[in-house]
Amino acid sequence: MDDDAQPRWLSEEEQLAWVGVTAMMWLLPGSLDAQLHRDSGLNLFDYFVLSSLSQAEGRQRRMSDLAAQSNASPSRLSNAVGRLEAQGWLTRHPHEQDRRSTVATLTDAGYDKVVASAPGHAAEVRRLLIDGRSEAELAALRDVGASVARAVLGERCAETVMPPAARGDAPDC
Amino acid sequence: MDDDAQPRWLSEEEQLAWVGVTAMMWLLPGSLDAQLHRDSGLNLFDYFVLSSLSQAEGRQRRMSDLAAQSNASPSRLSNAVGRLEAQGWLTRHPHEQDRRSTVATLTDAGYDKVVASAPGHAAEVRRLLIDGRSEAELAALRDVGASVARAVLGERCAETVMPPAARGDAPDC
C-alpha cells in the first residue's frame, strides 16, 4: 500500500498492450495444459521438467537447478518430481559431492515419453502463438520476456529462466 | 498424438520468442498475485472480477458474462464470487428476466476495495511489464495477444476477452 502519492495510470496504448499480455497469460497455459493432458497425460509443468532433463547433460539435473530454471517453489517441484518418479519416468538419488542435493535422472522410459510428447506440444505452441507472427513481433516477444524476467527475478538474475541469447543487456550477475 | 507426419520444429528466432512468452506466462501471474495478496488480501482472479464489476454499468454483471470475459470455468467463477460475497464485496441475486442467470452486484464496500487496490496493482504492472517498453513493443504485445485470443477462443470469438480496439482483423463473429 506504500505507493507513490499519485498513481500513474496506463495510457491507451499501454492498456491495450496489457490486455494483450493478459490474454496470453490467461489463455496459453490452459490450452497448452489441455493439449498435453489430452494427448500425453501430462500437465505443462511436468512436461517442462521432463523436457529440461532430456536436454541436460547426462539427462540429469539437481532439484534446485530445476526449481530455479522454472521459478517453481521447492514444494511444487518436489511434488512434480514425485509424480514423475511414480510413473517411472525419472529416478532420484542424492548428489555425490553434496548429499543435501537430490539429483533427478531421466529414465529411458522418460526419454521416450518426452520424444513422444514433444511434437504435439510444439505444434500447439506454433498454432496458438508463433504462426503468422512477423520477425519484429518475435523479436519483441523475446525482448519483453527478457525484461520481465529481469524485473521479476531482480538480483537473482534472469539467467536462471532465460537462455543467454535472449538475456539482452542484463547486468552480469 | 495424431500429428502431421513430420513435426515442424521452431526456428532459433521462434524458440527465443517462445522462451520470452514462457517467462511472461510463468512469472507475471505469480508476481501480480503476490503483490495483490500482500497489499490487498486478494488474488489476481478475484481482483479481476471486482475490477470488471466496478467498470460495468450499474456495477453489476451476469455470471456468464464474467466467465466469458475472463475465460474462467463456471466453477472457478462460482467459487471466486462466493468468496467475494462472503467478504461482503458483492451480492448475488437471480436475473429479473431470465431467472436461470445470477447477477453479481458490487457493494459500496467492494467498490472501495477496488479503488484501494487499483493503484498498487497498476504500479506493479507498470514496473514489471510496461516501463521501458517502446511504442513498437507495446503494439506487438497488443497484436500478439489479440492473435492468441483468436487462436484459443476460435469460433467463440475473441470479443469476450479482448476489447474491440485490440481485436485487429478478427473475422466478424
Next chain:
DNA sequence: CCGATTCGTTTCAACCTTGAAGTTTTCATG
C-alpha cells in the same frame, strides 16, 4: 400446453499449489 432439451449455475471429489514447519547435510567460526 406438456415433455424433452438446452442453458446457467452450483456442488462435489480429485488433484495441484502454496507457505510454513521439519529433517538432514554442509559450511563457517571460535
Next chain:
DNA sequence: CATGAAAACTTCAAGGTTGAAACGAATCGG
C-alpha cells in the same frame, strides 16, 4: 573439533482449480 547457521529437500495443512454430475429455469416441438 564443536556448535550455530545456512542450504536443499520433503512433508503437511489450507486453499484454489478442474471436470463431471446435479439442479432448477427457460425454450422448443409436437
